[in-house]
Amino acid sequence: MEFLAPVPVTMPWDDPRPPQTPVEAKHRRPRTYNLLVTGREHKAINRNYFNSHVWKPALAEVGVIAALEESAPDGSRAWEPSRKHGYHALRHFYASEQLEAGESVVSLARWLGHSDPGFTLRKYAHFLPRAGARGGAAIDAVFA
DSSP states (O other): OGGGSOEEEEEOOSOOSOOSSHHHHHHHSOEEEEESSOOTTSSOOOHHHHIIIIIHHHHHHTTSSOOOSSOOTTSOOOOOOOSTTSTHHHHHHHHHHHHHTTOOHHHHHHHHTOSOHHHHHHHHGGGOTTHHHHHHHHHHHHHO
């Protein structure tokens, strides 16, 4: 299944300012990641391209959002803005599924790129329906 093999793609650091410390220099250097989904040129997919040409058409195809009647005169595709069904919803779906499966907030924060796991907890705490159940079961086991 070679056509499904990850493609190594080197991603640049987005901060144009020169690093102020050796630690910043280390963390700002370009990094190579193995991507499962790439564009036609085997590079990272531009999020705007993906949103306009993959995500929104898929949502329209299944009736979640209205289909485009026609493209703008310049060829661009102006979808109606939809925060509820936007591309960012995939990120929230991923985070909620991880938490409902019992993944730690600290790990999820790292995967989402949050520097503060407290932010992740505040944002996604409502996806922790069993949060007290594990602790209660642990204490019950101690006294059983």
